[in-house]
Amino acid sequence: MNKQELKRLIDDRHRAGKKVALSFCSHVPEEVLEAAGLCHFRLPYMEGMEDSASRILINNVCPLVKNVCDICEDPALSEADLILAETSCDGKKKMYELLTNQDRLYFYQVGQGADRDYVRPLIKSEVRYLIRELEKRFGIAVTDADLREAAKRVNEERESVLELMAVQRAFPPAAYGMEIYQALEESRTLPELKDRTSANRRAREAFLARKSPVSPDARRILLTGCPMSGVYEKIIHGVEANGGVVVAIENCEVMKTAVRHFDTEQENLMEAFADCYQNTACAIMSPNLRRFALLRQLAAEYEAEGVLEVTLQTCHPYTVERDRIQQLCKNELQIPYMAVETDMTDSDTGQLTTRIAAFIEML
Amino acid sequence: MANELPQNFEEFAEARREGFLLMKELKDKGRQVCGTFCQYTPAEIIHAAGLKQVGLCGRSHLPIKTAETRLPANLCPLIKASFGHVMEDSCPFAYFSDLVVGETTCDGKKKMYELMAEYKPMQVIHLPNVPDYDRSLEMWVSEVRKFKEGLEAHFHIRITDEMLNESIRWNNKLRTQQAHLYELGKYDPPAITGVDMNNVTDGFQFMFDDEEKYRKITRIIEECEKNWQEGIYPVEPDPIRPRLIVSGGGYAATNEKTINVIEELGASIVCYEGCCGISSLRRKVDEDESRDPIVRIAEKYLEVPCAVVSPNKRRMEQVADTIDEWKADGYVSITLHSCNPFAVETENLRRVCAGKGIPLLHIQTDFTPGDEGQIRTRIEAFLEMIREKKREAISHE
Numbered sequence: 001m002n003k004q005e006l007k008r009l010i011d012d013r014h015r016a017g018k019k020v021a022l023s024f025c026s027h028v029p030e031e032v033l034e035a036a037g038l039c040h041f042r043l044p045y046m047e048g049m050e051d052s053a054s055r056i057l058i059n060n061v062c063p064l065v066k067n068v069c070d071i072c073e074d075p076a077l078s079e080a081d082l083i084l085a086e087t088s089c090d091g092k093k094k095m096y097e098l099l100t101n102q103d104r105l106y107f108y109q110v111g112q113g114a115d116r117d118y119v120r121p122l123i124k125s126e127v128r129y130l131i132r133e134l135e136k137r138f139g140i141a142v143t144d145a146d147l148r149e150a151a152k153r154v155n156e157e158r159e160s161v162l163e164l165m166a167v168q169r170a171f172p173p174a175a176y177g178m179e180i181y182q183a184l185e186e187s188r189t190l191p192e193l194k195d196r197t198s199a200n201r202r203a204r205e206a207f208l209a210r211k212s213p214v215s216p217d218a219r220r221i222l223l224t225g226c227p228m229s230g231v232y233e234k235i236i237h238g239v240e241a242n243g244g245v246v247v248a249i250e251n252c253e254v255m256k257t258a259v260r261h262f263d264t265e266q267e268n269l270m271e272a273f274a275d276c277y278q279n280t281a282c283a284i285m286s287p288n289l290r291r292f293a294l295l296r297q298l299a300a301e302y303e304a305e306g307v308l309e310v311t312l313q314t315c316h317p318y319t320v321e322r323d324r325i326q327q328l329c330k331n332e333l334q335i336p337y338m339a340v341e342t343d344m345t346d347s348d349t350g351q352l353t354t355r356i357a358a359f360i361e362m363l
Numbered sequence: 364m365a366n367e368l369p370q371n372f373e374e375f376a377e378a379r380r381e382g383f384l385l386m387k388e389l390k391d392k393g394r395q396v397c398g399t400f401c402q403y404t405p406a407e408i409i410h411a412a413g414l415k416q417v418g419l420c421g422r423s424h425l426p427i428k429t430a431e432t433r434l435p436a437n438l439c440p441l442i443k444a445s446f447g448h449v450m451e452d453s454c455p456f457a458y459f460s461d462l463v464v465g466e467t468t469c470d471g472k473k474k475m476y477e478l479m480a481e482y483k484p485m486q487v488i489h490l491p492n493v494p495d496y497d498r499s500l501e502m503w504v505s506e507v508r509k510f511k512e513g514l515e516a517h518f519h520i521r522i523t524d525e526m527l528n529e530s531i532r533w534n535n536k537l538r539t540q541q542a543h544l545y546e547l548g549k550y551d552p553p554a555i556t557g558v559d560m561n562n563v564t565d566g567f568q569f570m571f572d573d574e575e576k577y578r579k580i581t582r583i584i585e586e587c588e589k590n591w592q593e594g595i596y597p598v599e600p601d602p603i604r605p606r607l608i609v610s611g612g613g614y615a616a617t618n619e620k621t622i623n624v625i626e627e628l629g630a631s632i633v634c635y636e637g638c639c640g641i642s643s644l645r646r647k648v649d650e651d652e653s654r655d656p657i658v659r660i661a662e663k664y665l666e667v668p669c670a671v672v673s674p675n676k677r678r679m680e681q682v683a684d685t686i687d688e689w690k691a692d693g694y695v696s697i698t699l700h701s702c703n704p705f706a707v708e709t710e711n712l713r714r715v716c717a718g719k720g721i722p723l724l725h726i727q728t729d730f731t732p733g734d735e736g737q738i739r740t741r742i743e744a745f746l747e748m749i750r751e752k753k754r755e756a757i758s759h760e
Binding site: 058060093094096097109110117122129320323 | 433434435437438469470471473474475476477478487489490491492493498501502505506509670671673674675700701703704706707708709710711727
């Protein structure tokens with residue numbers, strides 16, 4: 001998506017009397033935003049932004065943080081009503097503090113682990129604070145019934161992502177990873193949750209209705225690591241033009257978010273929030289046991305033959321966690337593993353392709 | 364008395380090296396040691412447990428190569444050096460630590476501790492991200508309590524409220540003295556140089572006899588004040604000498620190319636802010652013993668002005684106040700390569716300084732040689748700019 005399209009969407013929602021919230025992280029509870037009647041986007045990498053990052057930020061910071069900074073500062077998007085500034089990684093949380101329009105921000109606090117005693121109470125209390133904030137800010141009321149209904153829609157969207165990914169379990173997988181990623185990139189930018197769900201389902205049906213274009217000999221690659229929206233083309237192309245096929249994507253744009261489920265039947269809704277968001281396999285969690293469990297599960301379910309980790313430069317949570325992921329693959333899963341580090345430019349495409357090709361050839 | 368002063372300072376400057384031997388003696392006597400990294404680690408609890416506390420932040424570029432076999436190269440040198448030392452067993456303080464206490468401050472350290480736990484017994488304290496009483500005190504109290512219980516379990520001891528209360532009183536007393544040391548910089552000319560101020564506070568971490576440590580710092584403060592009253596100054600009075608505040612985190616290993624050069628080039632560092640700086644020292648633990656000591660300890664540490672919390676308004680207010688109180692003409696933020704929290708936040712400091720009409724110099728460096736020349740040139744230009752401003756201000760008076 002480019003900013004003109006997003007601007008059009010924002011204007012369009014405003015005309016329909018809706019407020020628009022932007023977020024950049026899977027820790028932000030979508031159910032709350034949906035229940036508050038907001039149009040909410042968890043934005044992918046956006047091209048064509050005006051450069052603000054080089055003025056505001058130090059140079060050695062993750063390219064995604066720079067992109068989020070550009071998005072939040074871009075005059076074309078100044079009409080968005082709310083930005084969820086979550087305290088996930090250092091780079092992002094500190095960047096949010098430097099943004100010009102602080103009134104448009106709300107800081108949502110994220111815990112640093114999944115299984116400590118404080119984590120569940122913290123999620124519950126932060127969700128309550130967020131609800132109260134939205135009620136105050138937009139003069140609305142968010143009821144339990146609203147939250148339950150919203151959660152059903154969010155669940156459906158998550159399930160549609162899981163089902164779309166699941167077409168890759170077949171031999172050969174029903175689609176190229178590139179097709180799946182592109183379908184998800186497109187559906188993510190639809191303004192309504194139910195439209196995102198239908199788009200994912202349509203994509204799935206289209207893949208299943210045709211004969212798979214993927215060679216039965218293609219090596220099955222599990223992608224893991226940082227958000228890949230700004231780099232997926234060169235990475236997935238590197239895999240799929242060199243005898244591989246991406247069968248699963250373990251990152252927060254795809255599986256980390258989609259595997260979470262909100263129990264809409266749970267009597268105490270706050271408990272349901274805690275269950276759902278505690279189960280976030282993000283590298284800012286220490287230790288991040290859920291990611292190890294998720295990788296084990298996906299490697300088995302998708303019968304991966306190789307694990308390719310993609311990290312963005314200066315993303316400390318994921319780059320430091322690499323060591324243990326490598327051990328998991330090597331010692332426990334016994335699946336070949338390779339890590340590549342990249343950024344949003346094209347300058348490393350050749351080198352990346354060579355390394356990925358060599359990795360696949362070795363499998 | 365005055366000619367004894369340098370000797371006292373020397374003692375602090377050498378404390379780290381001497382500390383190796385002291386620590387060995389303590390260990391031989393059966394004392395147990397807790398290695399720490401961060402201002403957030405509640406010293407009151409470690410002290411109450413009868414443990415000796417020592418700082419483990421790495422300062423050498425030597426173990427970095429070893430660390431990079433497991434850590435990414437693009438990571439803060441302090442994190443890599445600290446981890447490399449543990450991998451190599453090349454830091455006596457880490458070697459002698461019975462327990463290492465980490466905290467989830469920055470992303471790099473937090474994730475590194477997961478690997479360090481393969482080498483040393485560790486406890487990691489989780490920190491709040493939003494420094495807000497309503498939203499974060501409860502989780503933070505739960506973590507501080509968990510830390511206390513963790514020490515009790517690890518060392519098979521019991522830490523009573525009485526022990527905590529006594530420790531709180533003692534640490535408040537010690538902290539007040541440390542704050543006084545920084546307050547010597549409020550004089551014009553300052554009653555202590557910034558390099559000596561730093562040597563004393565840094566050396567402090569490696570002196571393990573509490574009473575003696577307190578006596579020594581008290582004596583230094585008294586002597587400095589007495590000298591100043593008698594007109595004996597550590598630097599010549601000079602109306603255009605730049606008065607600077609230095610801030611940042613974990614840059615002790617870069618002193619020779621940063622703070623030493625600043626003073627060598629004729630400026631005075633009048634105060635330090637940030638990690639180990641003035642704000643943490645002035646905020647005491649409430650001594651009202653009718654309240655739960657763990658809650659009181661947590662309250663103090665919720666206000667640590669570290670760059671890892673967001674939004675960090677409290678730090679910005681403290682910076683603004685410190686500039687006024689110490690009458691600073693300039694601000695130097697020293698950050699280590701890849702330290703996202705302090706480096707990104709420097710932009711916010713720059714804005715606070717701009718609001719106060721003073722310039723900020725941001726030095727990003729690491730533990731390897733090579734950038735001394737470039738840093739020196741930038742410091743020179745920065746100081747010249749401040750002197751020019753001060754000259755102008757005087758000529759307008």
